[in-house]
Amino acid sequence: MEAVGVTPAPVAAPEKKKLLDLKDPFPAAANSGAKASSASKWATKKKLVGGDAGYVLEDVPHLTDYMPQLPTYPNPLQDNPAYSVVKQYFVNPDDTVTQKIVVHKTSARGTHFRRAGPRQRVYFQSDEVNAAIVTCGGLCPGLNTVIRELVCGLYDMYGVSSVVGIEGGYKGFYSKNTVALTPKSVNDIHKRGGTVLGTSRGGHDTAKIVDCLQDRGINQVYIIGGDGTQKGASVIYEEVRRRGLKCSVVGVPKTIDNDIAVIDKSFGFDTAVEEAQRAINAAHVEAESAENGIGVVKLMGRNSGFIAMYATLASRDVDCCLIPESPFYLEGKGGLLEFVERRLKDNGHMVIVVAEGAGQDLIARSMNFVDTQDASGNKLLLDVGLWLSQKIKDHFKKKPSFPITLKYIDPTYMIRAVRSNASDNVYCTLLAHSALHGAMAGYTGFTVAPVNGRHAYIPFYRITEKQNKVVITDRMWARVLCSTNQPCFLSHEDVENMKHDDDEHHHMHNTQLLEGGSSPVSKCNGSAAAV
Ligand SMILES: Nc1ncnc2c1ncn2[C@@H]1O[C@H](COP(=O)(O)OP(=O)(O)O)[C@@H](O)[C@H]1O
Numbered sequence: 124m125e126a127v128g129v130t131p132a133p134v135a136a137p138e139k140k141k142l143l144d145l146k147d148p149f150p151a152a153a154n155s156g157a158k159a160s161s162a163s164k165w166a167t168k169k170k171l172v173g174g175d176a177g178y179v180l181e182d183v184p185h186l187t188d189y190m191p192q193l194p195t196y197p198n199p200l201q202d203n204p205a206y207s208v209v210k211q212y213f214v215n216p217d218d219t220v221t222q223k224i225v226v227h228k229t230s231a232r233g234t235h236f237r238r239a240g241p242r243q244r245v246y247f248q249s250d251e252v253n254a255a256i257v258t259c260g261g262l263c264p265g266l267n268t269v270i271r272e273l274v275c276g277l278y279d280m281y282g283v284s285s286v287v288g289i290e291g292g293y294k295g296f297y298s299k300n301t302v303a304l305t306p307k308s309v310n311d312i313h314k315r316g317g318t319v320l321g322t323s324r325g326g327h328d329t330a331k332i333v334d335c336l337q338d339r340g341i342n343q344v345y346i347i348g349g350d351g352t353q354k355g356a357s358v359i360y361e362e363v364r365r366r367g368l369k370c371s372v373v374g375v376p377k378t379i380d381n382d383i384a385v386i387d388k389s390f391g392f393d394t395a396v397e398e399a400q401r402a403i404n405a406a407h408v409e410a411e412s413a414e415n416g417i418g419v420v421k422l423m424g425r426n427s428g429f430i431a432m433y434a435t436l437a438s439r440d441v442d443c444c445l446i447p448e449s450p451f452y453l454e455g456k457g458g459l460l461e462f463v464e465r466r467l468k469d470n471g472h473m474v475i476v477v478a479e480g481a482g483q484d485l486i487a488r489s490m491n492f493v494d495t496q497d498a499s500g501n502k503l504l505l506d507v508g509l510w511l512s513q514k515i516k517d518h519f520k521k522k523p524s525f526p527i528t529l530k531y532i533d534p535t536y537m538i539r540a541v542r543s544n545a546s547d548n549v550y551c552t553l554l555a556h557s558a559l560h561g562a563m564a565g566y567t568g569f570t571v572a573p574v575n576g577r578h579a580y581i582p583f584y585r586i587t588e589k590q591n592k593v594v595i596t597d598r599m600w601a602r603v604l605c606s607t608n609q610p611c612f613l614s615h616e617d618v619e620n621m622k623h624d625d626d627e628h629h630h631m632h633n634t635q636l637l638e639g640g641s642s643p644v645s646k647c648n649g650s651a652a653a654v
């Protein structure tokens with residue numbers, strides 16, 4: 124392996140290294156909306172390690188990058204009876220996970236991430252660890268499971284008995300007392316929705332947060348949250364490093380919208396798609412039972428329409444799925460209203476699923492609306508479900524010979540507040556375990572998640588630099604269009620332009636082979652297979 128990183132990784136990759144990329148991975152844009160951090164000028168360099176045939180490891184930071192003399196200890200897992208039957212306790216330090224799963228004979232091997240899992244030697248003694256857990260941003264099914272498994276994993280696998288919870292999101296670091304978390308106190312929490320720690324938007328003050336870590340002697344901090352939270356975690360890591368603290372900063376990505384780049388999918392997404400079926404079903408029953416019945420269901424998805432897309436495909440009762448990535452229009456030939464009328468004439472009823480971020484430009488134009496933001500700087504959305512329902516009603520009011528019955532269902536918070544389903548529970552457990560194995564092994568400044576089915580440690584900048592979106596020129600969206608037979612609302616010319624933009628953006632013609640951005644839709648399948 125030809126090493127081209129900046130700082131040698133202590134556990135693995137002992138090979139010689141040369142400098143490759145000294146770009147600041149935390150450009151100002153990545154922190155937009157956040158308080159400027161004193162840590163930004165300390166932003167660490169990317170750790171890149173090159174190998175044969177275009178292989179690149181995008182490594183994560185390690186405590187020894189800035190504390191080279193740290194002692195190591197044998198991993199207590201090797202004495203754990205539960206693990207004694209496992210032939211290979213530990214991940215091979217050279218194991219990496221490929222980002223590019225579809226390859227050609229001549230393809231470069233491309234980006235890889237460090238494989239998650241327990242290491243032979245650890246950088247913390249059990250009684251030395253003071254861990255803290257915080258949940259930030261919007262709710263998502265599975266938050267409590269991640270908290271539970273972090274606490275139980277630290278206790279049971281690593282013999283750690285000092286774990287505290289930070290209440291109410293980032294601001295809880297400096298405005299509240301911590302709560303002790305024990306396996307007993309978290310035993311049942313995975314059966315409940317929400318987060319036992321509470322959460323919030325806004326209130327990220329890097330200096331005060333790191334003061335808190337320092338004052339309380341916290342040396343492992345697990346930060347569960349979405350893109351905003353992970354940007355916050357990244358600046359916390361920078362400040363921790365600047366102060367030279369022995370403290371691992373670990374991100375666990377959370378968002379119901381599934382809009383986090385690089386990773387296969389975010390926890391809670393499966394549960395959301397499953398729960399959405401109940402609303403779609405209700406809309407279908409209502410629509411079917413009325414003359415020219417229309418059911419409109421609004422689902423979450425601020426900038427990415429994954430929940431709407433998957434819920435539509437899963438249900439097969441949906442006649443039209445509207446997502447933020449695919450612009451639509453109402454009036455005239457090829458417009459939504461014409462389609463609704465035709466579908467009602469053909470079938471006598473129909474169901475429309477709309478993601479909350481869809482059609483925002485249309486609504487803003489029709490209402491002369493000025494942008495507003497939440498405490499975290501996220502754009503506040505207008506209610507597309509209500510707006511759309513009203514537009515459809517207004518349209519048919521002008522046609523007294525065509526009476527309709529429209530029912531609008533907004534299950535968004537009901538979906539977000541449920542407990543996680545079985546598969547999300549297992550997923551959350553693996554995420555928590557991967558996170559704590561990484562922290563114990565001295566890694567820091569990373570997010571953990573599966574990439575093509577294997578859990579990996581991913582540098583923060585890779586998951587915050589862009590959002591995961593439905594690619595409407597990919598086959599998954601075509602499947603939706605096939606299943607609903609809805610108009611695509613785009614001219615041939617629009618589609619060609621979009622393909623061209625995609626190609627320009629990724630410098631390649633086959634989206635399955637894209638570096639970094641690859642097909643996020645197909646990745647949602649876990650295997651990234653385009654079939
Ligand atoms: N660019 C940023 N830098 C630092 N902190 C941020 C940034 N963006 C958001 N945050 C903080 O992260 C937390 C959660 O962000 P938010 O956007 O509400 O949710 P999510 O993490 O789910 O995207 C908030 O406390 C917010 O202040």
Ligand SMILES: O=P(O)(O)OC[C@H]1O[C@](O)(COP(=O)(O)O)[C@@H](O)[C@@H]1O
Pocket residue numbers: 260261262349350351377378379380423424425479497539
């Ligand atoms: O009402 P809130 O708490 O701001 O949440 C609404 C937003 O939260 C989300 O569910 C997810 O957002 P986050 O990933 O930022 O938590 C969006 O779909 C939705 O727009």
Ligand SMILES: [Mg+2]
Pocket residue numbers: 260349350351378
């Ligand atoms: Mg977000």
